Amino acid sequence: MPPIKDKYTIHSKAVVCQDVELKGDITIGAGTVVHPKAAIYAIAGPIVIGQNCIIEEGAILVNRRKEVMRVGDDNLFEIGCRVESPTIGHFNTISAKSRVHHTVRISSFCVIGIRCLVLPADDEILPDYTVIYGGSTSGDAAGVDAVVERRVWSGRGKVQEADLRRKHAEYLREMLPKFNRVRRGDGS
Amino acid sequence: MAPSVNYHCPCLSSAATPPPPNLPSSSYSFHPLHTLYFCEECDAVRCNRCVSVEVSGYYCPNCLFEVPSASVRAEKNRCARNCFQCPHCRNTLSVVPSDPPDAGDLTSSTIQIGSIGEPPFFLYCNYCRWDSAEVGITFEKPTGLALQLQKTEDSAPDSLEFERLKEHFEPFLRASSLSASTSHLPSTSHAPHTHTNPITAAASSALARDIPGVGKYNPSLGRSGGPGGGGGRSGRDRTANKDEMPEYRSRVQIGGAGSGGDEDADLMRHLEVPAEIARLEQRWVSSWATSLQSKHLKPLRIPLHSKPTKRCPSCRHILIKPEQKAQSVKYKIKLVAANYLPAITAHLPHAQIPKRPVALKSSVTSSTGPPAAEEDTAEPTMVAGKTYPFQLALTNPLYDPIHVRLAVQRAPLPPQLQSQDTAGTTDKEKEKTRRPPFAVSLPTSAFPIAAFAEAWEYEDEEELFDEDGGLVDKSSPAKDRAGKGKTKTVGVLEKKANCTVVGGEVVIGREGRGDVKFNMLVSYTYRSDDPAPSDGGEGDVEPRSPTAPKAAPEMKTFSFFTVVDLGVIVPKDETKVE
Numbered sequence: 001m002p003p004i005k006d007k008y009t010i011h012s013k014a015v016v017c018q019d020v021e022l023k024g025d026i027t028i029g030a031g032t033v034v035h036p037k038a039a040i041y042a043i044a045g046p047i048v049i050g051q052n053c054i055i056e057e058g059a060i061l062v063n064r065r066k067e068v069m070r071v072g073d074d075n076l077f078e079i080g081c082r083v084e085s086p087t088i089g090h091f092n093t094i095s096a097k098s099r100v101h102h103t104v105r106i107s108s109f110c111v112i113g114i115r116c117l118v119l120p121a122d123d124e125i126l127p128d129y130t131v132i133y134g135g136s137t138s139g140d141a142a143g144v145d146a147v148v149e150r151r152v153w154s155g156r157g158k159v160q161e162a163d164l165r166r167k168h169a170e171y172l173r174e175m176l177p178k179f180n181r182v183r184r185g186d187g188s
Numbered sequence: 189m190a191p192s193v194n195y196h197c198p199c200l201s202s203a204a205t206p207p208p209p210n211l212p213s214s215s216y217s218f219h220p221l222h223t224l225y226f227c228e229e230c231d232a233v234r235c236n237r238c239v240s241v242e243v244s245g246y247y248c249p250n251c252l253f254e255v256p257s258a259s260v261r262a263e264k265n266r267c268a269r270n271c272f273q274c275p276h277c278r279n280t281l282s283v284v285p286s287d288p289p290d291a292g293d294l295t296s297s298t299i300q301i302g303s304i305g306e307p308p309f310f311l312y313c314n315y316c317r318w319d320s321a322e323v324g325i326t327f328e329k330p331t332g333l334a335l336q337l338q339k340t341e342d343s344a345p346d347s348l349e350f351e352r353l354k355e356h357f358e359p360f361l362r363a364s365s366l367s368a369s370t371s372h373l374p375s376t377s378h379a380p381h382t383h384t385n386p387i388t389a390a391a392s393s394a395l396a397r398d399i400p401g402v403g404k405y406n407p408s409l410g411r412s413g414g415p416g417g418g419g420g421r422s423g424r425d426r427t428a429n430k431d432e433m434p435e436y437r438s439r440v441q442i443g444g445a446g447s448g449g450d451e452d453a454d455l456m457r458h459l460e461v462p463a464e465i466a467r468l469e470q471r472w473v474s475s476w477a478t479s480l481q482s483k484h485l486k487p488l489r490i491p492l493h494s495k496p497t498k499r500c501p502s503c504r505h506i507l508i509k510p511e512q513k514a515q516s517v518k519y520k521i522k523l524v525a526a527n528y529l530p531a532i533t534a535h536l537p538h539a540q541i542p543k544r545p546v547a548l549k550s551s552v553t554s555s556t557g558p559p560a561a562e563e564d565t566a567e568p569t570m571v572a573g574k575t576y577p578f579q580l581a582l583t584n585p586l587y588d589p590i591h592v593r594l595a596v597q598r599a600p601l602p603p604q605l606q607s608q609d610t611a612g613t614t615d616k617e618k619e620k621t622r623r624p625p626f627a628v629s630l631p632t633s634a635f636p637i638a639a640f641a642e643a644w645e646y647e648d649e650e651e652l653f654d655e656d657g658g659l660v661d662k663s664s665p666a667k668d669r670a671g672k673g674k675t676k677t678v679g680v681l682e683k684k685a686n687c688t689v690v691g692g693e694v695v696i697g698r699e700g701r702g703d704v705k706f707n708m709l710v711s712y713t714y715r716s717d718d719p720a721p722s723d724g725g726e727g728d729v730e731p732r733s734p735t736a737p738k739a740a741p742e743m744k745t746f747s748f749f750t751v752v753d754l755g756v757i758v759p760k761d762e763t764k765v766e
């Protein structure tokens with residue numbers, strides 16, 4: 001296996017903090033915010049992240065496959081989540097400390113609840129508006145809820161949520177550079 | 189399980205001494221120290237089984253509104269403001285406006301939303317994304333939602349049926365409360381209770397009250413109306429009343445949705461995904477029987493909580509009383525036993541010896557041994573036929589030093605302690621009937637525990653061993669090999685601040701089985717604040733140690749029982765298997 005060649009393409013309107021771990025071929029779209037202490041590892045294939053995503057502290061995005069891992073627009077990756085999905089659509093919320101395995105592809109408007117572990121044995125595509133949330137049993141020692149419930153969200157309130165997501169990102173783009181050093185891509 | 193020490197509350201029996209620790213009933217008489225109260229008036233320990241509880245206030249756990257008790261019933265014990273629970277995940281719901289009419293293309297960079305929310309409003313769960321529009325509940329205004337919901341709750345068939353039932357029984361209840369005032373049962377007729385007081389008396393007379401149409405309970409005749417023959421005898425004089433009650437006809441049809449009838453059976457038969465059926469925990473928070481289907485679950489008003497006040501059952505003094513404010517977690521009055529009685533913790537030094545033998549033993553035990561040994565591989569085990577030292581650490585909560593004397597009750601005493609006068613003397617005859625599985629030695633003389641003080645107030649610790657009998661080599665007995673304990677392990681081992689550690693020893697018989705669990709009488713002498721202690725009088729309340737030293741008049745002695753559980757005995761033959 002050839003050594004991973006680092007290549008970062010960061011849009012000039014993206015805010016990627018200096019204290020972020022990047023590995024491999026990574027493209028970050030306009031308006032996307034990457035907090036300090038987040039990590040993006042393109043181990044096997046490249047990772048392409050769309051516009052206006054928010055990647056919070058301690059969040060880890062990993063691509064273990066050869067093909068490109070595509071992350072759409074307006075996704076929120078909360079603190080300490082770990083996502084290895086080969087494709088992610090738009091307007092998804094990956095909640096704090098959740099873990100999504102590489103066998104899961106995420107469509108749009110999905111919510112992975114706090115601490116939820118999504119690890120299907122076979123490859124699966126979560127349809128739009130899928131909500132996964134913690135079950136009635138408490139989490140195991142690993143700090144995740146392996147027993148999860150599923151629902152389909154009606155989508156009511158999505159416009160307001162999208163609006164909030166945009167404002168959230170906008171605020172971060174303004175505030176983060178005041179307190180953190182920002183990384184520039186190879187391209188800019 | 190680590191060794192434990194629980195404290196006795198004598199409320200469950202008239203005897204001053206607690207039940208033998210090997211009886212199942214024993215566990216009901218003993219409690220962890222932190223759950224106990226202490227009545228200064230009665231000079232006695234009180235537990236949650238004997239205190240009388242009254243509600244001092246109701247509040248909503250979500251909005252912390254203090255609900256006047258007058259409205260609690262009308263609002264059916266649930267918050268009447270804007271607090272709702274998600275029927276699926278029990279998260280708190282929030283009221284949100286609808287999206288603007290044209291959702292359009294969200295990925296385009298322009299989303300315009302006015303600052304004022306658009307009706308209709310609905311309840312929305314931020315966690316599982318359920319919303320009340322799914323069950324057709326929306327609101328024109330974001331206020332007064334509880335009132336609107338309660339209206340639908342109250343119009344539920346079950347609710348209406350309940351109201352009708354109440355109306356139906358109303359005249360009978362009124363009549364029975366009148367008759368109760370004329371015919372009080374003598375207090376001797378119901379179960380003898382050591383602490384009869386106005387509240388328990390009222391409660392038990394209410395329970396024993398004559399209800400027209402219902403067979404009378406007569407203690408001398410035994411159960412009436414039961415499956416036995418008692419019903420006929422007592423029913424005879426009640427026939428007149430029975431006829432008075434007209435038959436009640438239900439309006440709700442049995443077998444409708446949610447009541448387990450054909451409709452539900454049919455639903456279950458055609459079930460495709462288990463999640464279609466609401467789980468039991470999702471349904472039973474609801475006030476009335478609801479549909480089985482999870483898609484029919486309705487938002488719930490949040491149930492109120494209450495703050496209780498607890499009183500001493502015999503003198504009615506308040507033992508604990510919270511502050512009225514729902515936001516406050518403080519207490520106005522707090523008489524907890526932990527502030528009066530020395531805290532005692534037990535441990536086995538041999539359990540701290542590296543895991544090797546323990547782990548092996550318990551793995552053998554789990555196959556054939558007593559079930560209690562199964563859960564924890566690190567559990568200290570005691571092998572039959574061996575002798576083990578154990579330690580009791582006593583911590584003094586008082587601002588004055590105390591002198592403590594320990595005595596084993598009823599437990600088999602080794603010969604050298606047989607002469608000692610313990611509280612178990614009266615039971616010595618019983619002991620002879622059974623071969624004891626183990627014998628416990630404890631220090632026989634009283635030992636001091638320093639006063640409680642703030643950490644910085646302690647002087648350099650001096651070893652004050654002069655007051656004790658024949659004690660102790662300073663080398664910790666914890667390093668003694670298990671099973672080879674010497675007599676030196678019994679006595680005061682360590683004094684530090686307001687904590688004194690004493691050592692004891694347990695000799696396990698060759699045929700010993702079960703738990704090493706024994707009752708221990710703890711008597712401590714302290715300087716009393718009030719000069720004239722009313723000793724005696726409450727003989728039923730706490731046993732006074734017969735060995736309590738007659739000290740200076742301002743000294744008082746308080747005695748209480750504890751149960752010390754050191755763990756399970758591993759039968760000897762099983763350890764040979766390895």
Ligand SMILES: [Zn+2]
Nearest residue numbers: 197199235238
């Ligand atoms: Zn009690």
Ligand SMILES: [Zn+2]
Nearest residue numbers: 248251267271
């Ligand atoms: Zn409330």
Ligand SMILES: [Zn+2]
Nearest residue numbers: 274277313316
């Ligand atoms: Zn919910």
Ligand SMILES: [Zn+2]
Nearest residue numbers: 227230500503
């Ligand atoms: Zn009292």
